[in-house]
Amino acid sequence: MKFLQSNESILFFILALLCIFLSFYNPQFYSIQNIHSILRSSSTVMIVAFGMTILLTSGEVDLSVGALMSFVTVIVMDVINISGSIALGLIAVFGFCLLIGLINGLVRTVLNVNSLIATLAMMLILQGSVYVYSMAAIYNTHLIPLFSFIGQGFFLNIPMPVVIMLIILPFFVVLLNFTRYGRYFSAIGSNPDAAKLSGINNNRYKVIGFVITSLLVGVSGVILASLMDTGQQGSAKGFELIVIAAVLLGGTSFMGGRGTIIGTILGILILKIIDNGIILMRIPQEFQLIVPGVILILAVYFDGIRRKNSD
Amino acid sequence: MALGEKIVININFKELKIESVSKSFPGVQALDNVSMKIASGKVHALMGENGAGKSTLIKILAGAYSKDSGDISFDENKLNIRNPNDSLNYGIKVVYQEISLISEFSVAENIFLDNFPTNNLGIINWNKLYKDTEELFNRIGFDLNPKSKISDLSISQQQMVEIAKAVFKNASLVIMDEPTSSLTPNEIDKLFTVIKNLKQNNIAILYVTHKIDEIFQIADEVTVLRDGQHISNKLISESSEETIIKDMVGRTVNATFERPVDISSAKTVMKVKQISSKNKINNVSFDLHEGEILGFFGLMGAGRTELAKAIFGYDKITEGYVEINNNNYKSFNTSTMVNNGVGYITEDRKGEGIVKDMNLRENMSLPSLKIFEDLFIINKKREKNAADDYIKKFSVKTPSSERLITLLSGGNQQKVLVSRWLIRELKIIILDEPTRGVDIGAKTEVLSLINDLAKEGLSVLLMTSEMNDLLSLSDRILVMADGKISKEFYRGNVNQEEIFKASVS
Numbered sequence A: 001m002k003f004l005q006s007n008e009s010i011l012f013f014i015l016a017l018l019c020i021f022l023s024f025y026n027p028q029f030y031s032i033q034n035i036h037s038i039l040r041s042s043s044t045v046m047i048v049a050f051g052m053t054i055l056l057t058s059g060e061v062d063l064s065v066g067a068l069m070s071f072v073t074v075i076v077m078d079v080i081n082i083s084g085s086i087a088l089g090l091i092a093v094f095g096f097c098l099l100i101g102l103i104n105g106l107v108r109t110v111l112n113v114n115s116l117i118a119t120l121a122m123m124l125i126l127q128g129s130v131y132v133y134s135m136a137a138i139y140n141t142h143l144i145p146l147f148s149f150i151g152q153g154f155f156l157n158i159p160m161p162v163v164i165m166l167i168i169l170p171f172f173v174v175l176l177n178f179t180r181y182g183r184y185f186s187a188i189g190s191n192p193d194a195a196k197l198s199g200i201n202n203n204r205y206k207v208i209g210f211v212i213t214s215l216l217v218g219v220s221g222v223i224l225a226s227l228m229d230t231g232q233q234g235s236a237k238g239f240e241l242i243v244i245a246a247v248l249l250g251g252t253s254f255m256g257g258r259g260t261i262i263g264t265i266l267g268i269l270i271l272k273i274i275d276n277g278i279i280l281m282r283i284p285q286e287f288q289l290i291v292p293g294v295i296l297i298l299a300v301y302f303d304g305i306r307r308k309n310s311d
Numbered sequence B: 001m002a003l004g005e006k007i008v009i010n011i012n013f014k015e016l017k018i019e020s021v022s023k024s025f026p027g028v029q030a031l032d033n034v035s036m037k038i039a040s041g042k043v044h045a046l047m048g049e050n051g052a053g054k055s056t057l058i059k060i061l062a063g064a065y066s067k068d069s070g071d072i073s074f075d076e077n078k079l080n081i082r083n084p085n086d087s088l089n090y091g092i093k094v095v096y097q098e099i100s101l102i103s104e105f106s107v108a109e110n111i112f113l114d115n116f117p118t119n120n121l122g123i124i125n126w127n128k129l130y131k132d133t134e135e136l137f138n139r140i141g142f143d144l145n146p147k148s149k150i151s152d153l154s155i156s157q158q159q160m161v162e163i164a165k166a167v168f169k170n171a172s173l174v175i176m177d178e179p180t181s182s183l184t185p186n187e188i189d190k191l192f193t194v195i196k197n198l199k200q201n202n203i204a205i206l207y208v209t210h211k212i213d214e215i216f217q218i219a220d221e222v223t224v225l226r227d228g229q230h231i232s233n234k235l236i237s238e239s240s241e242e243t244i245i246k247d248m249v250g251r252t253v254n255a256t257f258e259r260p261v262d263i264s265s266a267k268t269v270m271k272v273k274q275i276s277s278k279n280k281i282n283n284v285s286f287d288l289h290e291g292e293i294l295g296f297f298g299l300m301g302a303g304r305t306e307l308a309k310a311i312f313g314y315d316k317i318t319e320g321y322v323e324i325n326n327n328n329y330k331s332f333n334t335s336t337m338v339n340n341g342v343g344y345i346t347e348d349r350k351g352e353g354i355v356k357d358m359n360l361r362e363n364m365s366l367p368s369l370k371i372f373e374d375l376f377i378i379n380k381k382r383e384k385n386a387a388d389d390y391i392k393k394f395s396v397k398t399p400s401s402e403r404l405i406t407l408l409s410g411g412n413q414q415k416v417l418v419s420r421w422l423i424r425e426l427k428i429i430i431l432d433e434p435t436r437g438v439d440i441g442a443k444t445e446v447l448s449l450i451n452d453l454a455k456e457g458l459s460v461l462l463m464t465s466e467m468n469d470l471l472s473l474s475d476r477i478l479v480m481a482d483g484k485i486s487k488e489f490y491r492g493n494v495n496q497e498e499i500f501k502a503s504v505s
Helices: A007-025 A032-057 A065-083 A086-109 A115-133 A145-152 A160-178 A180-190 A192-197 A202-228 A239-249 A261-280 A287-310 B054-061 B084-089 B107-111 B126-140 B155-167 B185-200 B212-218 B241-249 B304-311 B334-339 B349-353 B360-372 B380-393 B410-422 B440-455 B467-473 B496-504
Strands: B015-025 B028-039 B043-047 B069-074 B092-095 B173-177 B204-208 B221-226 B229-235 B268-277 B284-289 B293-297 B317-324 B327-329 B342-345 B428-432 B459-464 B476-481 B484-490
Touching (some): A032 A065, A032 A202, A145 A160, A160 A180, A160 A202, A180 A192, A180 A202, A180 B360, A192 A202, A192 B349, A239 A287, A261 A287, B028 B043, B054 B092, B092 B155, B155 B173, B155 B185, B185 B212, B212 B241, B229 B241, B241 B496, B293 B304, B293 B467, B334 B342, B342 B410, B349 B410, B360 B410, B380 B410, B440 B459, B440 B467, B467 B496
Parallel strands (some): B043 B221, B293 B459
Antiparallel strands (some): B015 B069, B221 B229, B268 B284, B268 B317
């Protein structure tokens, strides 16, 4: 019985049901190409969602991740085109992401602007300024094979984005579950006054949360640029909503205090498989937006119920 | 109240009788057989220390609490107050300390907020609104433009609007809870004029205050409560400041602890020099010695909690510095203080103490996680052992250290919060109202724990409004009023009445 009560096992159960249902409906579901495609697109979401899980656990949110990710695809393509060096492209990307993360964090903590508003504003700023940077999409003219490998390549028959995600994953599982920093993020999200009165520097950890999230957006943005072979100004539009929906579906609380990386991964897989199912079942594509919207409401509703039960 | 049923109010009453009213909360007898009579057209002052039962009595009259036993009646007609609505229907109105007006609305709009005069289409009749307001003001002697915006008014004018709002319909009894706490002397005079006008309208006034000098200016009668019991009832003309203070403080200290004699020759562990904060604290200085229990006494709003929070780095200090471990800190946060061996136990356990998403173990280790780390990973086994030690030491009632903190009782949660600091190396502990909400039996237990810790060399800043805790433990007492230290007393050289006088000055 206890197994059924845990949030992760419920999600796992839903995930299994979805897979069984889809494989009966369309055996194509289990084709290696389809699995690869699901995992590849899940990975970019997961990488950013690790950061978002930390942020939501500490009671904050970042709506600017989609706009930043689009910007990253443009920067990385452009800098590598000009310099011919992947290293310089990565330095430019992570420098820029660090800056944006710091700004988000400082606007939240020093100016004391609610993060929902602060990062919504940052989203608008980035969406506008990416066109100041370049009016047109930037195509791959450097043609360095290693760059294409990042998003399109395979390692031991596993898509590279998945490999990158799997390298990052244990770090965050450990961080959130086994280090004092994980506890701090929970305490800050659950009761900021109690955290502060326990000698925790709330603002410092909030800034760290925003910076980590932005840096992870850098990773996902580079993968996306490699996958598309282009830097595109609107390539990750709406990405933030899928990330947040998945994290909340995974059992992390929007009110802060509770977060789970494993739940987040299951949440993303569920959303991505539903997405895939909509295509496989030839349901109109508009439902790829409608379904996550409905799920988001349900996830927050269930979070409210869980919260009530635990009080 | 069923729909259509309407209580008929006889506003013409001689007195509101409170007879043998009792109310208890788990572990506390808040009101014990209290009786008093409030005459119409008279101002009746209600006095007592914090925790004497004044607020409980107000809340029962206002319908926020239900009484356990006893009767409330207008002359011979018993009142049946089941909820705040019943109380309002009987004409019992409370004017609280905090202003709760809509600052962007006009005076008239605020007064008629819940029943604007309208025409048949439901459109507001503005002329009537302003005329009715003006009539009301004439009746009670206010001088205020009904069209003024609340945000343009002074605090005393806003308070008048609150009063007008309370009395514009069928007021029988107006309860004023510390009405002068934010007023200047000039404004207080204006308030008193208003009160005199209310008296002429045959309204009974229950005037709740800490300030003794005021009641001699405005009250006709005074009732003193102490520890939930009715102590005295006198006409003002037959009363004096001394007798009232005696009645309020009254009880003798029931637990005194042996304290080492000369603590002030011990070495200084913390120096606080002329600190001020935006949050009330004004130029406070003191030294704290090793093993000393330094008591801070003050009434509600004197700035005890604010001082504690400023010293601990929760609120920023704007002037002065804190010296600890040979370091001068002008700008510091809570982590600075915790790293210097200072701990803090809040008076607001639920709001600022427990982390409700965490279990007992995680709540206990929160400030001390560093000591449980192996490299970067928390060693859960060591952490759990430490938690188990303190569960045993303080006999915390819980099946295990893994139980969610919210599932523990208040007293057991408090034990966890104390352990939170003892688990680590601690030099100074700041205790804000450590015995608030603790039942009488456990109170002595808490006090003797504080005494034991101090004997082991821990220095204690004890912020309290409980005279008993203060006198039985403190080596030295600093009395606070208005964010400042108004007087210093030494153990063995203390007089309750003088402490009280210093705190109301």
